[in-house]
Amino acid sequence: MVIVLIALSIFVLSAFPADSGVVNSISVQPRLVTNLLPSLQETAADESLIQDVLTGSPPGAGQPEQEWTVYDPFPSGIPLDWLGPVSDNLRFAIDLSGRFEWNSQRREWGISQFYGFDLFKVFSGKEGDWGTLLLQGFATRINNVQPHPWFFDGPTDWEFVYRIFNFNYTGLAGGRFNIKVGHFEMPFGLEMLIDTNGTLRNVDLARNLGIKADWGVTVNGVLEHVEYEIGLGRGSGNEWHASGSPYEFVGRIGTSRSEPWVFGVSGFYGDLYRPNVPGNTIHRRRLGFDVSWFGAPVDIMSQISFGLDGEDTVVNSLIELGWRPASETTLFYLQLRQDSRQFDPEWSTQIQTRLGFQWAVDNHWVLSGEWVQNLTNYQSLPADTTFRMQIRYRF
Amino acid sequence: MNGIQRLIPIVVAFFMCVVLPEQASAQAYCALRDPVREVYQLFPQGDRYRTLTATVGPEHRENLSQQLPFTIHFNEFGRHSLYEVFQSGRTAGIIHVRSERGRWGLVEICWALDLNMKVLGFQFQRCRDPQASKLMEGPFPQKLKGMGFDQLKQELSLVESGGEVPADQRALAITILKSGLKTIALTEDVWRDELSEMRARPFAESVFGSEVVSESSELQPIPVPEVGFKLEFKGEWAVRNKSGDSIGTLILTSIDLAGLKGDLWWAIDSERRLKRIDCQGGWPDERSMTAFKQLESRRISDFSDCATAAELAAEAVLEQQESP
Numbered sequence: 001m002v003i004v005l006i007a008l009s010i011f012v013l014s015a016f017p018a019d020s021g022v023v024n025s026i027s028v029q030p031r032l033v034t035n036l037l038p039s040l041q042e043t044a045a046d047e048s049l050i051q052d053v054l055t056g057s058p059p060g061a062g063q064p065e066q067e068w069t070v071y072d073p074f075p076s077g078i079p080l081d082w083l084g085p086v087s088d089n090l091r092f093a094i095d096l097s098g099r100f101e102w103n104s105q106r107r108e109w110g111i112s113q114f115y116g117f118d119l120f121k122v123f124s125g126k127e128g129d130w131g132t133l134l135l136q137g138f139a140t141r142i143n144n145v146q147p148h149p150w151f152f153d154g155p156t157d158w159e160f161v162y163r164i165f166n167f168n169y170t171g172l173a174g175g176r177f178n179i180k181v182g183h184f185e186m187p188f189g190l191e192m193l194i195d196t197n198g199t200l201r202n203v204d205l206a207r208n209l210g211i212k213a214d215w216g217v218t219v220n221g222v223l224e225h226v227e228y229e230i231g232l233g234r235g236s237g238n239e240w241h242a243s244g245s246p247y248e249f250v251g252r253i254g255t256s257r258s259e260p261w262v263f264g265v266s267g268f269y270g271d272l273y274r275p276n277v278p279g280n281t282i283h284r285r286r287l288g289f290d291v292s293w294f295g296a297p298v299d300i301m302s303q304i305s306f307g308l309d310g311e312d313t314v315v316n317s318l319i320e321l322g323w324r325p326a327s328e329t330t331l332f333y334l335q336l337r338q339d340s341r342q343f344d345p346e347w348s349t350q351i352q353t354r355l356g357f358q359w360a361v362d363n364h365w366v367l368s369g370e371w372v373q374n375l376t377n378y379q380s381l382p383a384d385t386t387f388r389m390q391i392r393y394r395f
Numbered sequence: 396m397n398g399i400q401r402l403i404p405i406v407v408a409f410f411m412c413v414v415l416p417e418q419a420s421a422q423a424y425c426a427l428r429d430p431v432r433e434v435y436q437l438f439p440q441g442d443r444y445r446t447l448t449a450t451v452g453p454e455h456r457e458n459l460s461q462q463l464p465f466t467i468h469f470n471e472f473g474r475h476s477l478y479e480v481f482q483s484g485r486t487a488g489i490i491h492v493r494s495e496r497g498r499w500g501l502v503e504i505c506w507a508l509d510l511n512m513k514v515l516g517f518q519f520q521r522c523r524d525p526q527a528s529k530l531m532e533g534p535f536p537q538k539l540k541g542m543g544f545d546q547l548k549q550e551l552s553l554v555e556s557g558g559e560v561p562a563d564q565r566a567l568a569i570t571i572l573k574s575g576l577k578t579i580a581l582t583e584d585v586w587r588d589e590l591s592e593m594r595a596r597p598f599a600e601s602v603f604g605s606e607v608v609s610e611s612s613e614l615q616p617i618p619v620p621e622v623g624f625k626l627e628f629k630g631e632w633a634v635r636n637k638s639g640d641s642i643g644t645l646i647l648t649s650i651d652l653a654g655l656k657g658d659l660w661w662a663i664d665s666e667r668r669l670k671r672i673d674c675q676g677g678w679p680d681e682r683s684m685t686a687f688k689q690l691e692s693r694r695i696s697d698f699s700d701c702a703t704a705a706e707l708a709a710e711a712v713l714e715q716q717e718s719p
Contacts, residue, residue: 080450080474081450088448089446089447089448089476090448091424091427091448091474093424095423118423118424119424120424120427122446122448124445124446124447125445126445127443127445127481127484128443128444128445128481129429129443129444129445129446134424134425136423136424136425163425164425174431174434174435174441174442174443174444175429175431175434175444176431176435185425195422195423195425195426197423197425198423221431222429222431222432223432224432224435224436256432258432258433258519258520258521260523294521294523295523295525296499296500296523296525297499297500297523324500326496326497326498326499326500327496328500328501363473394423
């Protein structure tokens with residue numbers, strides 16, 4: 001069904017190409033010039049020079065070109081101008097990807113497929129912007145994927161997944177105090193600094209908190225030295241469930257991400273919906289700190305959080321070393337993760353490394369891979385290995 | 396599982412076929428962020444801003460390469476945003492963020508410009524060059540303030556020839572200057588209509604007083620006498636006072652003559668007299684200014700009365716204004 005819809009969309013968009021717009025200018029071609037221009041007719045020496053500068057070969061031509069080439073990082077491959085006023089401040093892309101993973105213990109392949117769209121629109125009036133709509137919806141197919149997010153019925157299933165699906169009202173204070181309503185990403189830790197939606201690379205948000213995005217409301221904004229987002233959510237994640245009265249409070253306050261050093265403090269408190277547990281909720285609390293340094297071609301990002309999973313005390317930490325060549329089309333990263341929990345009275349720890357890359361082949365294709373190695377695992381579980389590869393195409 | 400195993404070589408082969416030797420990145424839109432912090436740092440009195448997204452296409456590359464004093468390999472096609480910053484409801488200036496490739500990765504530069512495309516300031520939204528802080532603490536950022544396209548071009552020549560900026564900061568300074576030139580040229584070209592709208596109001600207010608409202612009206616293609624040089628009508632605005640009475644008209648034209656190439660603003664009063672003629676960004680020389688300024692307060696209604704190119708242009712403009 002989804003494939004049919006996508007094919008239909010492509011056909012419709014191909015059948016109605018971009019309009020060149022209304023003609024509102026008139027060109028008057030030269031003809032009667034010479035004897036009617038006494039005041040501007042005589043060409044002085046300096047005028048010839050001006051003409052040369054305006055139309056001649058520019059001095060300095062021949063310098064290396066590629067150094068000055070940077071692509072639009074947010075391409076909207078489908079022509080939108082034919083939509084008329086609707087296309088104002090609109091970006092739209094179809095986003096397709098396939099993910100393949102192999103685990104050394106299971107010795108089987110798991111495959112995930114994502115067929116979705118990404119829409120971004122700024123609503124604006126004559127006196128300024130007043131809102132931003134961001135919709136990302138993905139028909140998601142998993143085949144033999146274990147473990148899988150709890151809202152899938154099994155290791156092989158279809159689900160429509162809302163990644164970010166919200167409206168941010170920005171009309172109150174010009175971006176400094178906004179109100180967001182809809183499906184929002186948890187503002188916690190390093191997740192606020194990087195985009196991990198649909199990427200192999202992630203910063204452990206979903207596993208740590210038990211939820212990555214939720215339906216609800218946040219207040220958010222950017223001040224001169226501080227960025228913040230504080231939200232209240234339903235506590236049920238991808239779908240709205242009220243059974244067991246789930247909820248969560250979550251928020252992060254951090255320094256500006258434009259600086260080389262970025263610091264943040266985050267908090268999370270909630271009861272999260274789970275269909276198969278007594279009372280239909282699990283309890284999570286976290287207090288987190290993150291510190292990042294962005295310098296030269298190297299990034300170092302780190303976070304630590306403490307809290308409770310039900311009655312169990314939990315301590316998580318993550319440090320990532322990232323390296324990008326000057327073109328920044330490729331990212332190599334090495335993560336070290338530690339996750340300790342106290343199963344009364346014993347502590348158990350998982351230590352994991354992740355070595356991965358992301359390669360933006362062009363402004364449509366992204367290829368990425370990741371090697372996940374558990375160095376020690378919980379309660380003597382085997383130290384298994386997982387390889388993942390992902391192909392993503394946006395247009 | 397046999398099916399999956401058969402699928403993998405096909406997928407790998409497919410990808411080997413589509414690998415392209417180009418550089419880019421395709422990010423999801425959730426990573427899009429407005430330069431909120433930079434807007435209010437560069438315009439401390441600003442209170443709101445408006446996003447103006449436009450599509451940059453191959454035709455803009457052609458125009459850009461005509462203007463820039465260096466060769467480009469411009470592939471930034473796609474949707475780009477310009478931000479109009481307001482202060483108490485009036486345009487205080489514009490912001491445009493450009494990504495340039497530097498020695499230490501991408502440099503994101505947030506440019507603040509006035510409506511005449513002069514630099515009000517710039518800030519790094521992102522820069523990992525270790526020389527960045529030294530360059531910003533020196534006289535370089537202050538020196539760029541007030542510069543337009545031509546001055547930035549001169550400054551670029553100066554820096555490239557080894558002047559003014561310390562050697563270890565020179566590469567970053569050149570990146571900034573080239574970014575500034577591209578920003579001005581691209582903004583003028585891509586957001587031409589939006590800039591005209593922004594410029595119309597202060598021009599109307601300077602001619603007709605501070606309490607006017609200007610409304611743009613779409614120009615229709617109409618026959619125009621052949622004046623013998625390139626003249627293009629680009630916009631027309633009805634000017635009204637607060638009571639809603641019409642008190643004049645603004646017309647924007649582009650003109651291309653020897654020694655004068657640019658946009659001209661024409662203010663016409665309700666009696667169809669030329670009230671003021673201004674060249675966008677300033678007159679290039681005294682001669683051009685005199686040729687047009689001497690027409691102010693005049694009515695030119697007959698083609699045969701015209702003795703100069705300026706008068707021919709004025710006659711065409713007044714005829715355009717009189718047309719229904």
